[in-house]
Amino acid sequence: xxxxxxxxxxxxxxxxxxxxxxxxxxxxxxxxxxxxxxxxxxxxxxxxxxxxxxxxxxxxxxxxxxxxxxxxxxxxxxxxxxxxxxxxxxxxxxxxxxxxxxxxxxxxxxxxxxxxxxxxxxxxxxxxxxxxxxxxxxxxxxxxxxxxxxxxxxxxxxxxxxxxxxxxxxxxxxxxxxxxxxxxxxxxxxxxxxxxxxxxxxxxxxxxxxxxxxxxxxxxxx
Amino acid sequence: xxxxxxxxxxxxxxxxxxxxxxxxxxxxxxxxxxxxxxxxxxxxxxxxxxxxxxxxxxxxxxxxxxxxxxxxxxxxxxxxxxxxxxxxxxxxxxxxxxxxxxxxxxxxxxxxxxxxxxxxxxxxxxxxxxxxxxxxxxxxxxxxxxxxxxxxxxxxxxxxxxxxxxxxxxxxxxxxxxxxxxxxxxxxxxxxxxxxxxxxxxxxxxxxxxxxxxxxxxxxxxxxxxxxxxxxxxxxxxxxxxxxxxxxxxxxxxxxxxxxxxxxxxxxxxxxxxxxxxxxxxxxxxxxxxxxxxxxxxxxxxxxxxxxxxxxxxxxxxxxxxxxxxxxxxxxxxxxxxxxxxxxxxxxxxxxxxxxxxxxxxxxxxxxxxxxxxxxxxxxxxxxxxxxxxxxxxxxxxxxxxxxxxxxxxxxxxxxxxxxxxxxxxxxxxxxxxxxxxxxxxxxxxxxx
Numbered sequence: 001x002x003x004x005x006x007x008x009x010x011x012x013x014x015x016x017x018x019x020x021x022x023x024x025x026x027x028x029x030x031x032x033x034x035x036x037x038x039x040x041x042x043x044x045x046x047x048x049x050x051x052x053x054x055x056x057x058x059x060x061x062x063x064x065x066x067x068x069x070x071x072x073x074x075x076x077x078x079x080x081x082x083x084x085x086x087x088x089x090x091x092x093x094x095x096x097x098x099x100x101x102x103x104x105x106x107x108x109x110x111x112x113x114x115x116x117x118x119x120x121x122x123x124x125x126x127x128x129x130x131x132x133x134x135x136x137x138x139x140x141x142x143x144x145x146x147x148x149x150x151x152x153x154x155x156x157x158x159x160x161x162x163x164x165x166x167x168x169x170x171x172x173x174x175x176x177x178x179x180x181x182x183x184x185x186x187x188x189x190x191x192x193x194x195x196x197x198x199x200x201x202x203x204x205x206x207x208x209x210x211x212x213x214x215x216x217x218x219x220x221x222x
Numbered sequence: 223x224x225x226x227x228x229x230x231x232x233x234x235x236x237x238x239x240x241x242x243x244x245x246x247x248x249x250x251x252x253x254x255x256x257x258x259x260x261x262x263x264x265x266x267x268x269x270x271x272x273x274x275x276x277x278x279x280x281x282x283x284x285x286x287x288x289x290x291x292x293x294x295x296x297x298x299x300x301x302x303x304x305x306x307x308x309x310x311x312x313x314x315x316x317x318x319x320x321x322x323x324x325x326x327x328x329x330x331x332x333x334x335x336x337x338x339x340x341x342x343x344x345x346x347x348x349x350x351x352x353x354x355x356x357x358x359x360x361x362x363x364x365x366x367x368x369x370x371x372x373x374x375x376x377x378x379x380x381x382x383x384x385x386x387x388x389x390x391x392x393x394x395x396x397x398x399x400x401x402x403x404x405x406x407x408x409x410x411x412x413x414x415x416x417x418x419x420x421x422x423x424x425x426x427x428x429x430x431x432x433x434x435x436x437x438x439x440x441x442x443x444x445x446x447x448x449x450x451x452x453x454x455x456x457x458x459x460x461x462x463x464x465x466x467x468x469x470x471x472x473x474x475x476x477x478x479x480x481x482x483x484x485x486x487x488x489x490x491x492x493x494x495x496x497x498x499x500x501x502x503x504x505x506x507x508x509x510x511x512x513x514x515x516x517x518x519x520x521x522x523x524x525x526x527x528x529x530x531x532x533x534x535x536x537x538x539x540x541x542x543x544x545x546x547x548x549x550x551x552x553x554x555x556x557x558x559x560x561x562x563x564x565x566x567x568x569x570x571x572x573x574x575x576x577x578x579x580x581x582x583x584x585x586x587x588x589x590x591x592x593x594x595x596x597x598x599x600x601x602x603x604x605x606x607x608x609x610x611x612x613x614x615x616x617x618x619x620x621x622x623x624x625x626x627x628x629x630x631x632x633x634x635x636x637x638x639x640x641x642x643x644x645x646x647x648x649x650x651x652x653x654x655x656x657x658x659x660x661x662x663x664x665x666x667x668x669x670x671x
Binding site for chain 1: 224228231232235539540542543544545546547548549550551553663664665666
C-alpha cells in the first residue's frame with residue numbers, strides 16, 4: 001500500500017512561491033496499476049519524484065510498504081530507492097556505454113546481489129520483456145525506442161521493488177508500441193506483485209488503470 | 223561488471239577527447255617528472271659540492287709566494303693548535319719541495335720549460351749563457367715532490383681523483399722512504415713499482431704509479447710528509463694545511479679561531495667563495511626546477527580537475543539516474559575517481575617515458591642558461607704559487623665542470639613520488655567534482671537536463 005497524506009512541495013521561482021504539489025492525499029492499493037494524469041505543469045512529475053524519493057517534500061507524509069519515507073536521511077533514501085522503488089523514465093535513461101544486460105544488472109549490483117545471481121536474473125527479466133539473444137549484449141544506441149523502454153522496465157524490476165514509478169513511459173513511443181509497453185508493465189507487475197504508479201498524458205492508458213488521479217495546479221481534483 | 227571496469231570503460235567513451243586529455247596531462251606529468259629529477263640531481267650535486275669543497279680552510283704561511291721565499295713555513299706546533307679547535311674534523315698537511323735534476327736527484331724531469339718557463343727563468347737572471355752572439359738555454363725544469371699525511375683529501379694535492387695505474391699508496395702517516403710517482407715521471411725514468419729512485423742522496427722505493435689527470439702532478443712524486451721533512455731537513459715544517467670543518471655553517475667561526483691562534487703567521491682562505499660560485503648556478507636551477515615542478519603539478523591537477531568537472535557536468539543526468547536506481551554517493555564518486563585514474567595512469571606512463579627521455583636535454587638547457595651568467599671556469603694550473611711550495615690547482619673543477627657533470631638521477635624514490643603525485647592529482651581532481659555533483663538531488667539534475 002502506498003499512502004500519501006497532505007503532501008506539499010513548494011519552491012521559489014524568483015520572487016514567486018510555487019506550490020508544485022499542494023496538499024495532496026491519496027492511497028494506492030498494493031499490486032494495482034494507478035495513473036496520474038493532468039496537464040503540463042500540473043505537478044504530476046513532481047509528485048512522482050516525491051514518491052520515488054528523488055526529491056524532498058516540504059511537508060506531508062509518504063508511506064510505502066508501511067515505511068514513512070519523509071523522515072529518512074540521504075543514505076536511507078538511497079537504500080529505499082535501491083530496494084523498494086523501480087523507475088521507468090520517458091527517455092529510458094539507460095547508461096549509454098553499458099549493454100542492455102549490464103544496464104539491468106546495475107541496480108542489482110548496487111543492492112549487493114552476487115554477480116552470478118544478478119546476471120541470471122537480468123537475463124530472465126530481459127527475456128520476459130522480449131529482449132533476447134544478441135540484443136542483450138547491445139548498447140542502448142543499437143536498440144529501438146521500444147526496445148530501450150523494455151530494457152528500462154527490466155531494469156526497474158531488477159531488485160523486486162514494491163513500487164514502480166513510471167514517468168510518461170510511452171511518451172516517446174508510437175501508440176502501438178506504447179500499448180505493448182503498458183501491457184508488459186502491467187503483466188510483469190502482476191507477476192512480481194508490484195504496485196505501479198504511472199504519469200501519462202495518454203487517455204488510452206488512463207482507461208486501463210485500476211485507479212486514476214487527476215492533478216490540476218498541484219492539487220488533486222479527482 | 224564492477225565500479226572499476228565501468229570507470230575504466232567510461233574513460234574511453236570519447237576516444238578523441240580521451241587522447242587529447244591524456245596527451246596534455248602527459249606533458250604536464252613529464253614536466254613535473256623532469257623537474258623532480260632536476261631537483262634531486264641538483265640537490266645531490268649541491269650536497270656533493272658543499273661537502274667536497276665547501277667546508278675546507280687553507281692555511282698557508284703568511285707572505286710565502288711559491289718557492290720564491292717571503293716568509294717562514296708553518297710548524298707542526300702551530301698546526302697542532304689548529305687541529306684541536308672545535309668543529310675541525312680533519313687536517314691534511316703538505317710540504318712541497320723541488321729537486322734539481324743532476325744535483326738533488328738522479329731523476330730526469332719529464333716536463334720541459336717551454337717558452338713560458340724559459341722566459342720566466344731568464345727574467346729571474348739565470349739559465350741563459352751568452353756565447354758568440356747566441357743564447358744557450360741551460361735551465362731545466364725542477365722535479366716537484368710533495369709530502370702529505372693523507373691522500374684522501376683531494377685539496378691536499380688539488381686534484382679531483384688520483385688513480386693508480388699500478389701499485390698503491392704507502393701509509394702516508396709513517397716516515398718511510400717510499401713514494402708514489404706520477405705516470406709521466408715514471409715513464410721518463412723507466413720506473414716501475416718496486417723500482418728505486420734516488421733523491422736527497424737517499425734511495426726511495428716506488429710503491430705506486432698514479433695518474434692524476436694533471437700533467438704537472440704526473441711529472442712529480444708524492445711521499446709521506448714525515449719523510450720529506452726528514453730528507454729535506456725541514457723537520458716539523460709544513461707548507462700548507464687543509465683544514466676540514468664538520469659543517470659549512472661553521473666555516474667562518476673556525477676561520478676566525480685559526481686567525482686568532484696563528485695571528486699574522488698564516489694566510490687563511492676558505493673555500494666559501496669558491497663554493498658559492500659553484501653552488502649559485504645550481505641554486506638557480508634548483509629554484510627554477512622547484513617552481514616548474516609546482517607549476518606542473520598545479521597544471522596537471524587543474525587539467526584533471528577541469529576535465530572531470532566537464533565530464534561530471536556532462537553526465538549530471540546519468541548521475542541522477544544512477545542515484546535513482548540506488549547508487550550511493552561513494553559509489554558514484556568512486557566510479558569517477560577510477561575514470562580519472564585511468565586517464566592519469568595512461569598519461570603517467572606516457573609522461574614518465576617522455577620525462578626520462580627529455581630529462582637530460584632539459585637539464586642541460588637549464589644548466590646552459592643558468593651557467594651562462596656565472597661560468598667563471600675556475601680552475602686550471604696556477605703554476606708554482608701559493609702555500610710556500612707546490613700547489614696543483616684546478617682540481618676542484620670550477621663552475622663549468624660542476625654543471626657539465628650534472629645528470630638527471632633516476633631512482634625508485636622518484637618514481638614512487640611521481641606515482642604518488644599522479645594518484646593524488648587524479649583522486650583529488652575527480653573526487654571533488656564527483657562528490658559535489660553526487661550530493662545533488664536526482665530530481666534536480668534530471669529536471670534540468
